[in-house]
Amino acid sequence: MPFSDFGSRFRGNTGIASLMNDLATLPAIGEGELLCRLGGGNPAAIASVSERFRKALLALASDATAFGRLYGVYASPQGHAGFIDALVSLLNTRLGWSVEAENIALTNGSQNAFFMLFNLLAGQSGNEVKRILLPVAPEYIGYADVSIGAPIFTARQPDIELIGDKRFKYHLHAIDAIDSDIAAICLSRPTNPSGNVVIDKELEALSALADRNGIPLIVDNAYGAPFPDIIHVDTTLVWHPSMILCMSLSKIGLPAARTGIVIASREIIAALSEMNAVTNLASNSVTAGMLAPLVASGEILDIAHNEIRPWYADRVALASRLFDEAFDGLPVRMHQPEGAIFLWIWFENLPGGCQALYEALKARGVIVVAGHHFFPGLEGDWPHRRECLRVSIASSEEELTTGLERMATLAREIYATA
Numbered sequence: 001m002p003f004s005d006f007g008s009r010f011r012g013n014t015g016i017a018s019l020m021n022d023l024a025t026l027p028a029i030g031e032g033e034l035l036c037r038l039g040g041g042n043p044a045a046i047a048s049v050s051e052r053f054r055k056a057l058l059a060l061a062s063d064a065t066a067f068g069r070l071y072g073v074y075a076s077p078q079g080h081a082g083f084i085d086a087l088v089s090l091l092n093t094r095l096g097w098s099v100e101a102e103n104i105a106l107t108n109g110s111q112n113a114f115f116m117l118f119n120l121l122a123g124q125s126g127n128e129v130k131r132i133l134l135p136v137a138p139e140y141i142g143y144a145d146v147s148i149g150a151p152i153f154t155a156r157q158p159d160i161e162l163i164g165d166k167r168f169k170y171h172l173h174a175i176d177a178i179d180s181d182i183a184a185i186c187l188s189r190p191t192n193p194s195g196n197v198v199i200d201k202e203l204e205a206l207s208a209l210a211d212r213n214g215i216p217l218i219v220d221n222a223y224g225a226p227f228p229d230i231i232h233v234d235t236t237l238v239w240h241p242s243m244i245l246c247m248s249l250s251k252i253g254l255p256a257a258r259t260g261i262v263i264a265s266r267e268i269i270a271a272l273s274e275m276n277a278v279t280n281l282a283s284n285s286v287t288a289g290m291l292a293p294l295v296a297s298g299e300i301l302d303i304a305h306n307e308i309r310p311w312y313a314d315r316v317a318l319a320s321r322l323f324d325e326a327f328d329g330l331p332v333r334m335h336q337p338e339g340a341i342f343l344w345i346w347f348e349n350l351p352g353g354c355q356a357l358y359e360a361l362k363a364r365g366v367i368v369v370a371g372h373h374f375f376p377g378l379e380g381d382w383p384h385r386r387e388c389l390r391v392s393i394a395s396s397e398e399e400l401t402t403g404l405e406r407m408a409t410l411a412r413e414i415y416a417t418a
């Protein structure tokens with residue numbers, strides 16, 4: 001069947017589709033052999049956190065009138081009013097912001113939010129194609145294929161700081177000026193895939209650059225403060241009306257709930273709400289209604305600070321130790337784990353590239369994500385983009401341990417025969 005140009009793009013091998021298909025279509029492995037699922041972005045199932053959410057859902061379901069309003073009546077295109085009001089209060093009292101309800105919209109997941117935001121700001125605009133600048137590649141795999149028309153991303157190669165024998169860190173390469181076709185600057189912080197946290201000074205420089213050019217700075221805060229707070233370095237979370245801050249309820253442990261949060265100027269929120277009405281009618285209300293009391297009471301912060309963040313801090317410590325032991329003596333480094341839920345592993349001068357390594361690992365029962373998918377808009381032939389893998393640390397300890405051991409064994413074989 002013939003598809004439109006827009007539709008045909010989804011018939012190819014998009015990175016995000018490959019990732020999600022790996023979650024649903026698992027490779028055949030030997031009987032009794034452990035399948036190591038280290039590829040997806042699913043957060044860890046932390047028992048104590050899940051129990052809190054279960055109790056919140058039961059409390060909601062016990063009130064027949066309130067529950068009926070949530071599943072039986074559309075919310076406004078802006079999102080569940082009670083949740084938005086609770087979030088306004090939390091952000092203003094706990095963080096000292098000056099946010100109003102008109103600065104917040106809810107979407108059906110962050111992926112949906114970025115589809116609307118990117119196409120609202122970039123793409124064909126009169127006789128010009130506006131673009132989104134990704135200032136520190138690599139960046140989130142889900143951005144790459146969301147444009148309605150022509151590709152809209154341009155990315156900048158970062159500076160790399162080598163740390164000891166086994167670590168490295170990306171830094172923003174100074175950007176003094178940008179082209180007139182740049183409609184917005186966007187970065188994730190902490191970054192998916194690398195776990196990099198752009199330092200406050202670098203974020204301030206990007207914010208100033210955006211202000212000088214009259215464009216918004218979009219910060220994808222899916223893993224950051226105040227929730228889920230999966231961040232292991234000291235940073236300052238800021239917001240002002242020229243910034244678009246995107247948050248998510250997925251990484252607190254509710255990925256199936258598909259609820260994204262956008263904090264922006266009134267103009268952006270009004271436009272998003274209208275787009276939401278056209279594309280979705282309304283956003284999911286059930287999850288927002290369930291969590292509104294936890295946000296209003298501040299309990300959501302206790303969950304993030306005292307349960308989610310410590311769990312991932314312990315897992316980072318374990319993963320770092322396992323990595324150092326497994327890859328000892330190999331020309332392999334991992335990005336300094338500063339946040340998010342991944343290891344970003346760099347196989348220096350990798351023979352055959354990361355796609356071949358991904359396929360070989362999959363055949364051995366280890367599911368990861370090949371790194372070349374995470375560089376949308378980056379021009380030039382930078383070998384580094386073909387030398388990295390993203391590895392989730394949110395799976396079981398057994399899967400993480402076995403997966404890293406198999407990966408190191410394969411890497412030794414590849415380097416030995418190169």
